Amino acid sequence: MKTNSENKKGFLPYGRHHIDEEDLEAVRNVLLSDWLTTGPKVEEFEQELAKISHTEFGGVVNSGTAALHAAMAAIDIKPGDEVIVPPITFAATANAVVYQGGVPVFADVDPDTLLMDPDKLEEKITAKTRAVISVDYAGQMCDYDALTKITKKHGLYLVADACHSIGGAYKGSPSGSCADLTVFSFHPVKHITTGEGGAVVTSDKKLIEKVKSFRNHGINTDLHERQKAESWYYEIEMPGFNYRLTDFQCALGISQLKKLESRIHRRNRLANQYDRFFEGMDGIAPLKKQAFIAHAYHLYVVKLDLDRLKRNRLEIFSFLRNEGVGVNVHYIPVHYHPFYQKTFNTHRGLCPIAEDAYERILTLPLFPAMTEDDVKMVCRHIKSAVSSR
Ligand SMILES: Cc1ncc(COP(=O)(O)O)c(C=O)c1O
Numbered sequence: 001m002k003t004n005s006e007n008k009k010g011f012l013p014y015g016r017h018h019i020d021e022e023d024l025e026a027v028r029n030v031l032l033s034d035w036l037t038t039g040p041k042v043e044e045f046e047q048e049l050a051k052i053s054h055t056e057f058g059g060v061v062n063s064g065t066a067a068l069h070a071a072m073a074a075i076d077i078k079p080g081d082e083v084i085v086p087p088i089t090f091a092a093t094a095n096a097v098v099y100q101g102g103v104p105v106f107a108d109v110d111p112d113t114l115l116m117d118p119d120k121l122e123e124k125i126t127a128k129t130r131a132v133i134s135v136d137y138a139g140q141m142c143d144y145d146a147l148t149k150i151t152k153k154h155g156l157y158l159v160a161d162a163c164h165s166i167g168g169a170y171k172g173s174p175s176g177s178c179a180d181l182t183v184f185s186f187h188p189v190k191h192i193t194t195g196e197g198g199a200v201v202t203s204d205k206k207l208i209e210k211v212k213s214f215r216n217h218g219i220n221t222d223l224h225e226r227q228k229a230e231s232w233y234y235e236i237e238m239p240g241f242n243y244r245l246t247d248f249q250c251a252l253g254i255s256q257l258k259k260l261e262s263r264i265h266r267r268n269r270l271a272n273q274y275d276r277f278f279e280g281m282d283g284i285a286p287l288k289k290q291a292f293i294a295h296a297y298h299l300y301v302v303k304l305d306l307d308r309l310k311r312n313r314l315e316i317f318s319f320l321r322n323e324g325v326g327v328n329v330h331y332i333p334v335h336y337h338p339f340y341q342k343t344f345n346t347h348r349g350l351c352p353i354a355e356d357a358y359e360r361i362l363t364l365p366l367f368p369a370m371t372e373d374d375v376k377m378v379c380r381h382i383k384s385a386v387s388s389r
Helices: 021-031 040-052 064-074 092-099 118-123 144-153 205-214 223-228 247-257 260-279 313-322 338-344 352-358 372-387
Strands: 057-061 082-085 103-106 129-135 157-161 181-185 198-202 284-286 300-304 361-364
Touching (some): 040 057, 040 198, 040 247, 057 064, 057 205, 064 092, 064 157, 064 181, 064 205, 082 092, 092 103, 103 338, 118 144, 129 144, 198 205, 260 284, 260 300, 260 372, 313 361, 313 372
Parallel strands (some): 082 103, 082 129, 129 157, 157 181
Antiparallel strands (some): 284 300, 300 361
16 A cells, blocks of 8 residues: 555655745745845854754854864864764764864763763763764754763863754753754755755854854855955965855755744654554564653664564565665664774774664654654554564
């Protein structure tokens, strides 16, 4: 039976963007205006992002990766500086440290949530540590009280990779408000999209000024300030990049942001439907949800008890893919990648909890346009996958 959100080939992906008429109109209006890039929509989107994250400033860039890079540059990560990151994340988190010549140091995760374990983090701090990047994996925010206590004690910056958690909250504080700098991504599988895009939010004026200069070649004034002053003059103190986000992408972001709350609500509803199904199932369980967070559910991740199921993950994965269920695995531990092994001497055994989890996790389809029937269809195929032989 085909359900509403399967694509033309009858395949239900793990994530999918949603664009409506209001989005199209917003983009169209900017495309027909005087500003295609760095116009009024950039500032408006930045203000909206600051507002929803209870911070003072936003700086948009053209990807979440660029936002992480800009954050590392803003806190002045230099060659040899160590930055502690979790291994269960998209490689961009650690790559951003490498772009600055820094050394990513991997601290293991909590087995139930796969979020950075504060005790494991503290064990990794050395005299060279300058910062920590926490990752709100799957949309569940880390324990920011515990992380902040440690980073404050050791005089470190805390950067939140919140590419999964925009719209979520920790003890009532929204994603974006719990670290020195927070990074969002607007890639199409995320909660809101600008095609490609990302942002940094912070309440530190100096840090946001550095982010904004870094995204624009390192130029120390913005175009509009120069125009107001009727001056061509600017200076470059540190070469930056062209990481600018276009005005029409920001118009799309503003329009998408209006739907963030309802989308988070819908993701939670669908996740609850999955939860209820797994309550009655042996051998498969979702990651633990902590009581003090409002989950943003970027991903719905389950852990397989492979001994009990008497199957390997690949068998289950392939069965589901054959049935058109777009399961995925997030993520290959970053320290497994050959670059990290060759450059930083990382190896299997470095983060045993993350490594064990990696063998058993599976991401199920979850996006707001999915229907209850889609979830039922996924659950039905999961039942068959674990019972068929
Ligand atoms: C945890 C995490 N960090 C960083 C990124 C990078 O974001 P982008 O794809 O927008 O560059 C992603 C995107 O997949 C991510 O999931």
